[in-house]
Amino acid sequence: MTLLKAEEIDKKFGGIHAVRHLNVSVDNGEIVGMIGPNGSGKTTFLNILSGIYRTDFGKVEFKNEDITKLPLHCIVEKGIARTFQNLRIFKNISVLENALIGRHHLIKNSLLDIYFNPYLANKREKSAYLKAIEILELVNLAKEKDELARNLPYGKQRLLEIARALMAEPDLLLLDEPTAGMNHTEAIALCEFLIKLKEKGFALFVIEHNMKAIMSISDKIIVLNAGTKLKEGIPREIQRDKQVQEIYLGKEE
Amino acid sequence: MFTEIFVVGLSLGAIYALIAIGYSMVYGILKLMNFAHGDIYAFGSFICYTLLTKYNLNPILSIIIAMIVGGILASMVERLAYRPLRGPEYRNISMISALGVAYIIQNTSENFWSRQVHFFPSIISNPFVSIFGIQIPTTQYLTLGIVIIVVVTLNLFLKYHKIGKGILCASQDIPASSLMGIPINKTISIVYLLGGTIGVIGGILYASSYNALSISMGFSGTIVAFEASVFGGIGSINGALVGGLILGLLHSIVGFYVSTAYRDVITFAILIIILLVRPKGILGRYVEEKV
Amino acid sequence: MKKNKNIIIIILAVALSFLLPSFVKNYYWIGIFNLVLIYSILCLSLNLIFGFTNLLSVGHAAFYGIGAYTTAILLTRYHFAFFPALILSGVIAVFFGLFLGISTSRVRGDYFTVISIVFGEIFRLIMQNWISFSGGAVGIVGIPAPQIFSWRIISEKDFYFLGLILFWFTYITLSLLVKSKLGRAFIAIREDELAASTMGIHTIMYKILSFSIGCFYAGLAGSYYAVYNTAIAPSSFTLDESCLMIIMVVLGGIGNLTATISGVVVMLFATEVFRPLYHYRLLLIGLIMVIVLVRYPYGILGIFNKMKSIRKKYNYRKV
Secondary structure (H helix, E strand, O other), X not given: OEEEEEEEEEEEEOOXXXXXXXXXXXXXXXXXXXXXXXXXXXXXXXXXXXXXXXXOEEEEEEOOEEOOOXXXXXXXXXXXXXXXXXXXXXXXXXXXXXXXXXXXXXXXXXXXXXXXXXXXXXXXXXXXXXXXXXXXXXXXXXXXXXXXXXXXXXXXXXHHHHHHHHHOOOOEEEEEOOOOXXXXXXXXXHHXXXXXXXXXXXXXXXXXXXXXXXXXXXXXXXXXXXXXXXXXXXXHHHHHOHHHHHHHHOOOO | OHHHHHHHHHHHHHHHHHHHHHHHHHHHHXXXXXXXXXXXXXXXXXXXXXXXXXXXXXXXXXXXXXXXXXXXXHHHHHHHHHHHHOOHHHHHHHHHHHHHHHHHHHHHHHHHHOOOOEEOOOOOOOOEEEXXXXXXXXXXXXXXXXXXXXXXXXXXXXXXXXXXXXHHHHHHOHHHHHHOOOOHHHHHHHHHHHHHHHHHHHXXXXXXXXXXXXXXXHHHXXXXXXXXXXXXXXXXXXXXXXXXXXXXXXXXXXHHHOOOOOHHHHHHHHHHHHHHHOOOOOOOOOOOOOO | OHHHHHHHHHHHHHHHHHHHHHHOOXXXXXXXXXXXXXXXXXXXXXXXXXXXXXXXXXXXXXXXXXXXXXXXXXXXXXXXXXXXXXXXXXXXXHHHHHHHHHHOOOOOHHHHHHHHHHHHHHHHHHHHHOHHHHOOOOOEOOOOOOEEOOEEOOOHHHXXXXXXXXXXXXXXXXXXXXXXXXXXHHHHHHHOHHHHHHOOOOXXXXXXXXXXXXHHHHHHHHHHHHHHHOOEOHHHOXXXXXXXXXXXXXXXXXXXXXXXXXXXXXXXXXXXXXXXXXHHHHHHHHHHHHHHHHHOOOHHHHHHHHHHHHHHHHHHHHO
């Protein structure tokens, strides 16, 4: 079943046409990879999906609901969570608190609950805490839960960002270059983790530069060039494709 | 009557523009609200006042000395209080530091010159000139003239001189310009130097056209500079000019038709309304933030 | 386990603070404690706004003033009882906080700062010029001593207890707040607004919320100040006051409630020590501001944490 359907997405920045009439769909429990040279509009597209940019044209449908015009903070409630290319974790607070912020919209405490219904409020906090421990264990960060996020090594910060997104219990996870800055072993571990997530029923949309990684995990790959879709297909097709090789390796003379 | 108010407002606005230019340039390059700006130009104006009244120095010479003092003071402040706190994580902290500097300068000048209002002599003889049947003091015209000269020179400087181009680059992206070989620290110092110098011109013109000078001018100058910058779109010299003129007209019209006491209240209300409708100011352009 | 320890520490601190007047009989010192209490309430609430949510408000004195004027006018002209006046002072401060917060909700953070300054100045200007309402520059005098049920609050010591109740109310409610989901949302906004909103935090709403909650406590502090001082004037609610609060917050440590109190204590005792240098008061405040910021941008808390981490390192080495 189709989870996310983006139709005819188009975005201009001044004179630059970043994304041109792009159609993308993600099915339930599927990993969709997006590759393309630098500046081909991958991150812009992801920003449109997650509500940071407004598309100039076209619409985004999620679970058959139009989410194109939803304000940024409502997107996560619908079931889409994301990570950022340049890591946007909350550096000066602990790992645990980072994870708990990811659960913001699922903790139903209001201002009044905190003061007038402390028992209920504590119960909700407690269950959020247990969930946070569970997810931190999943990404092997449970031991560092009281450490400040800024003190973690880079690879673990990336995992923390994914954990924060998972805390929102999304149906679709948007990952912007999750293996960037990781060494080979870390990248392989992350790929295994992403496949584990897929088996748990999450759908993933991954932008990646690490070809090996993306080819090994994706069910479907979309190649973007200058804002337009160049190719779409299973990894093996993409690997063999002449055009794709050309934009990455240059033309053979 | 209205024409007189209009011309008075324009020349007041021209002074505001001079004060706002330095403020707006600093914001453009460092994204820092320089709360010490007003107190720096007030200090410079007081230097000019002392040279004129106490030492009977030649007006031109004393103005030049005051300008130099203002410029040096501004870049010194930058060196000591702002430079150690540069960078996005210190955005708020550096603003507080600026407030601290404002206090230091204000209190120092207070101990030199006391809080009372001083009589500032007119720099040029001030006969009324009648143009198109309106009686206007010459200072007002002089003010307008000076502003035009300053704005034109500055624009040419930014456009054609090497340092000026460096300033424009740095206001776009500091790390990138630094990689391109623009000496960032020097460039920023020059911006402060220019801002302080031009601010002092504004302060002296203000003092001499109203024959009054006081410490409180510093703080109200900072606020005026902010309001003018926001009206015109912060960060650009021409924006500061337009904003200053609008604010000057507004002040003189409201001051005449409504009340001087509530002039600032009304300006504030208008400011809030403008920011509600256009969070980046009237002329400020909306740029989508790159993520 | 850790939570229980914290509760015990707080209970001990509360008990100790209530017993303090039995040890210190000198009214001069109790007077200074009262000032510490007022500024602690103000700075705790300012820390919520500035330290947790990263809204640098330099107009906190205006909300303090709004609370003070509300109580003064209600008590002298409408003969309100103190308690309802206290609550109303907070509510009216919130009202103005909402006004300022909503009208600046879409502007950049640094614009907000300047607007908060202008707001504070406008408040002072109106209070100075609207003589029939606020008594002009003289202000309002002869504010009657408050009475809560049968407790008439007259002596310095009574005011100390009243202030202490307000202080602990502020401290405990704010501590609960910043530990909750809302507090985490505020911190997320401080750390990274965009990331916060992708995590489902309605940043504009939470900023307004944090700001107006902070204003509530400022209103309470103002109300207390009005009855404590029995006279109020616009000169008590100037920009200088706002700046003093900011520097107390920074000196203590941004984003930490307990550290704030240390900032207040240090700063107030410093001003007492420097009292003979009255003419240079602002100069000194300015110098302290700049030096603290340039040398120790994380305040007393930062120094404390550094010492702790050095000690930790040392212990590691020993093992």
